[in-house]
Amino acid sequence: MILNEEQAMLRETVAQFFAEKAPISELRSLAAASDERGYDPQLWSEMVGLGLPGITVPEAHDGLEFGWMGLGAIAQEAGRCLVASPLLSSVVLAQNLLLNCGSDAQIATYLPSLVSGEATATVALDEGRFFNPDAVATSDASGTLNGQKDRVLDAGQSAYVFCIAKQASGERGIALFASSTEGVSIESRCMMDLHSAGSIRLDGVPAADIVWLTGDDVEGGIQQTIDQATVVLAAEMMGSAREVLERTVAYLGEREQFDVKLGTFQALQHRCAHMYCELELAESAVSAALTALDHSAPNIGLLASSAKALANDCFTLISSEAVQLHGGMGVTEEMDIGLFLKRSRVCNLLLGSSSYHRDRYARLRGF
Amino acid sequence: MSQPESHPLSKEALAEFRTDIAGWLEANCPLSQRQPIVREEQIWGGRRRVFPSQDAQQWFEACRDRGFTAPEWPVEYGGAGLNSEQAKVLKQEMTRLGCRPPLYCQGLWMLGPALLVYGNEAQKREHLTAICRGEIRWAQGYSEPSAGSDLANLKTKAEDCGDHFLVNGTKIWTTKADEADWIFCLVRTSDVTPKQAGISFLLIDMATEGVSTSPIPLISGESEFCQTFFDNVKVPKTNLVGELNGGWAVAKELLKHERKMMSAFEGMLEKPAMELIELADYAVGSDDQERLNDVELRSDMSRHLMRETALGQLGERIYWQGKAKQIDPRLPLLMKHLGTSEAQAKDELILRALGDEGLSMEDPNVSAGLRKMVKQWAFNKSLTIAGGTSEVQLNIIAKRALGMPSGEGKS
Numbered sequence: 001m002i003l004n005e006e007q008a009m010l011r012e013t014v015a016q017f018f019a020e021k022a023p024i025s026e027l028r029s030l031a032a033a034s035d036e037r038g039y040d041p042q043l044w045s046e047m048v049g050l051g052l053p054g055i056t057v058p059e060a061h062d063g064l065e066f067g068w069m070g071l072g073a074i075a076q077e078a079g080r081c082l083v084a085s086p087l088l089s090s091v092v093l094a095q096n097l098l099l100n101c102g103s104d105a106q107i108a109t110y111l112p113s114l115v116s117g118e119a120t121a122t123v124a125l126d127e128g129r130f131f132n133p134d135a136v137a138t139s140d141a142s143g144t145l146n147g148q149k150d151r152v153l154d155a156g157q158s159a160y161v162f163c164i165a166k167q168a169s170g171e172r173g174i175a176l177f178a179s180s181t182e183g184v185s186i187e188s189r190c191m192m193d194l195h196s197a198g199s200i201r202l203d204g205v206p207a208a209d210i211v212w213l214t215g216d217d218v219e220g221g222i223q224q225t226i227d228q229a230t231v232v233l234a235a236e237m238m239g240s241a242r243e244v245l246e247r248t249v250a251y252l253g254e255r256e257q258f259d260v261k262l263g264t265f266q267a268l269q270h271r272c273a274h275m276y277c278e279l280e281l282a283e284s285a286v287s288a289a290l291t292a293l294d295h296s297a298p299n300i301g302l303l304a305s306s307a308k309a310l311a312n313d314c315f316t317l318i319s320s321e322a323v324q325l326h327g328g329m330g331v332t333e334e335m336d337i338g339l340f341l342k343r344s345r346v347c348n349l350l351l352g353s354s355s356y357h358r359d360r361y362a363r364l365r366g367f
Numbered sequence: 368m369s370q371p372e373s374h375p376l377s378k379e380a381l382a383e384f385r386t387d388i389a390g391w392l393e394a395n396c397p398l399s400q401r402q403p404i405v406r407e408e409q410i411w412g413g414r415r416r417v418f419p420s421q422d423a424q425q426w427f428e429a430c431r432d433r434g435f436t437a438p439e440w441p442v443e444y445g446g447a448g449l450n451s452e453q454a455k456v457l458k459q460e461m462t463r464l465g466c467r468p469p470l471y472c473q474g475l476w477m478l479g480p481a482l483l484v485y486g487n488e489a490q491k492r493e494h495l496t497a498i499c500r501g502e503i504r505w506a507q508g509y510s511e512p513s514a515g516s517d518l519a520n521l522k523t524k525a526e527d528c529g530d531h532f533l534v535n536g537t538k539i540w541t542t543k544a545d546e547a548d549w550i551f552c553l554v555r556t557s558d559v560t561p562k563q564a565g566i567s568f569l570l571i572d573m574a575t576e577g578v579s580t581s582p583i584p585l586i587s588g589e590s591e592f593c594q595t596f597f598d599n600v601k602v603p604k605t606n607l608v609g610e611l612n613g614g615w616a617v618a619k620e621l622l623k624h625e626r627k628m629m630s631a632f633e634g635m636l637e638k639p640a641m642e643l644i645e646l647a648d649y650a651v652g653s654d655d656q657e658r659l660n661d662v663e664l665r666s667d668m669s670r671h672l673m674r675e676t677a678l679g680q681l682g683e684r685i686y687w688q689g690k691a692k693q694i695d696p697r698l699p700l701l702m703k704h705l706g707t708s709e710a711q712a713k714d715e716l717i718l719r720a721l722g723d724e725g726l727s728m729e730d731p732n733v734s735a736g737l738r739k740m741v742k743q744w745a746f747n748k749s750l751t752i753a754g755g756t757s758e759v760q761l762n763i764i765a766k767r768a769l770g771m772p773s774g775e776g777k778s
Contacts, residue, residue: 001680001687249769264774269765270758276768277701281674284681306673313670358669365672366657367644367665 038196048117079239100221124149155198156188413504430469445499640736
């Protein structure tokens with residue numbers, strides 16, 4: 001549940017890199033230019049230079065095999081700066097979906113360009129208002145692929161789409177196609193956290209342009225991938241929550257009213273101490289889940305749902321309190337605090353709200 | 368019988384020790400003493416001790432005679448003189464067989480370790496031996512009606528009268544003091560400031576004239592805690608532990624051991640009559656997909672079970688950090704507050720689930736196991752108060768973990 005020496009070193013490198021190259025001001029200027037791509041390709045190519053796309057990929061596939069704890073640490077550092085990049089969409093979701101659900105030949109064909117950073121891909125998972133991966137309407141029953149996928153991360157900038165869809169047999173499968181394929185229309189939008197997600201309409205995408213993943217256990221692989229991504233997103237959220245709590249505590253240590261620092265008031269101290277308790281509690285659940293991924297533990301579903309539900313609740317609390325404790329400044333666009341608030345609410349919906357995960361947890365434990 | 372060793376043992380010697388211990392436990396621990404302990408059968412020792420059964424007495428005496436009531440204390444004071452490796456082996460073997468702790472005693476967990484550091488030779492010989500042998504039961508006299516969280520504000524006075532101290536005042540929350548023989552107290556021996564610098568650590572025989580104790584009825588219907596009064600009590604000067612006005616240091620040493628010893632016993636506690644999930648299913652029922660009929664209770668249970676698990680994971684994180692020497696000193700500060708509030712959250716879920724059966728602690732129509740859970744709900748309200756209130760914990764976290772500035776209060 002702790003980083004090894006190499007992981008700790010990488011964490012430090014990445015933290016410095018993000019602080020230098022991807023401060024929140026960069027995210028803002030990207031959005032101000034109404035750049036629908038959602039992230040800066042130059043930043044991404046430098047992240048590729050650090051080897052980030054191959055972070056958990058086995059050495060046999062030219063990856064770094066740094067483990068999930070290692071990836072979790074990077075995600076946390078990204079969370080501190082609210083970095084927009086295809087880390088979650090391509091590196092975590094798409095690559096692992098391919099590794100978990102593809103045949104050896106498919107992995108050999110498509111993985112290298114993703115690991116080398118030559119191309120990025122995304123996973124079309126959601127349909128409709130909420131995250132509910134079990135209810136999939138998109139299908140190829142009529143011989144062509146039809147349907148609509150929502151909140152597809154970095155949809156506008158991904159070369160490939162891995163789309164969860166019903167196969168003719170009625171089972172969930174994964175349709176892989178290029179985003180430029182006939183019948184695929186992508187509508188990107190910049191969400192309030194200045195990250196990009198899009199809706200993808202599929203109108204009679206020809207069967208000939210689709211590759212269905214044919215690994216040994218596609219259904220199990222889908223669930224495995226969702227759990228992996230859920231844990232990494234939870235780790236990223238913990239980084240953001242830690243950053244915004246630190247900013248808040250620092251602010252209370254500087255701001256004076258009634259001739260004293262605000263931080264001397266016990267009412268405010270207790271609120272901060274409470275937040276810190278919640279932070280480390282959630283962080284522990286996230287660390288345990290990352291460790292379990294590294295050891296291929298069997299109960300990953302329970303651990304992933306715990307990690308995400310606790311991360312949701314914790315980041316929601318801390319980001320709301322951060323705005324309140326910054327007083328008037330908290331609701332100004334001048335401060336970044338509001339961006340953490342918005343990011344928290346977007347993350348809540350991605351890969352499952354607390355209600356979703358509490359329900360799933362109860363189901364898995366049989367109550 | 369193995370001799371105490373100060374240097375680390377070889378692997379072979381330790382393995383031999385383990386075989387020896389396993390054989391001894393097998394021969395000396397009756398099967399009835401290898402069941403999870405229930406509160407009523409704990410052996411607390413003391414002048415008025417009674418054994419719940421012949422087996423319990425036999426097990427206690429076997430351990431006493433081999434020094435296993437205090438395995439790491441020196442043999443000359445009644446311990447077994449084991450080094451920490453050996454003591455660990457003993458504990459592992461006892462856990463493996465499910466052996467009950469042979470003796471429960473505040474003297475064993477708290478006073479003893481402090482006496483080993485601060486006591487003089489005569490005090491060690493007199494008191495440590497009586498503790499290990501279960502002859503004297505100790506109570507703790509720290510808090511006072513006007514000195515709770517602000518412990519240093521204590522007023523119980525020990526006046527220097529030449530060959531003895533004259534003690535006047537009162538101590539509250541003296542756990543089971545009505546069954547104890549001696550009490551270790553923090554008393555005021557000087558009015559200097561800071562207040563901590565005028566406190567001494569005194570051992571008082573509760574049979575002395577002027578000492579009286581009365582139990583305090585609690586909302587759980589029990590009287591675990593007492594109030595003890597001192598009215599012109601003469602205490603020999605030889606009962607002062609450590610320096611005069613140096614009691615605060617002794618008290619701190621003692622608190623260090625309290626937590627360590629209590630956690631050692633956690634694994635051997637009695638199991639509740641039903642686990643939460645089973646209880647909820649019994650009480651509110653489930654639909655054909657095994658989902659509890661009370662959807663809100665179901666969601667709140669998930670939240671609690673996740674947090675309870677995460678608490679264990681926080682403990683693991685602290686453990687691994689310690690092993691790798693990458694210690695984050697802030698994390699242990701969180702355990703008391705998080706742990707006690709989550710324990711109360713569980714009690715609230717149990718009470719909610721029980722419905723009608725949760726309305727009485729005494730109703731004979733409700734099973735004893737369930738009534739115990741209701742009593743536990745009420746009793747556990749003390750968890751966030753005793754041993755440093757949650758509010759004090761939050762003060763400590765704000766200052767030491769978050770580095771927030773000190774305000775007008777001094778806690």
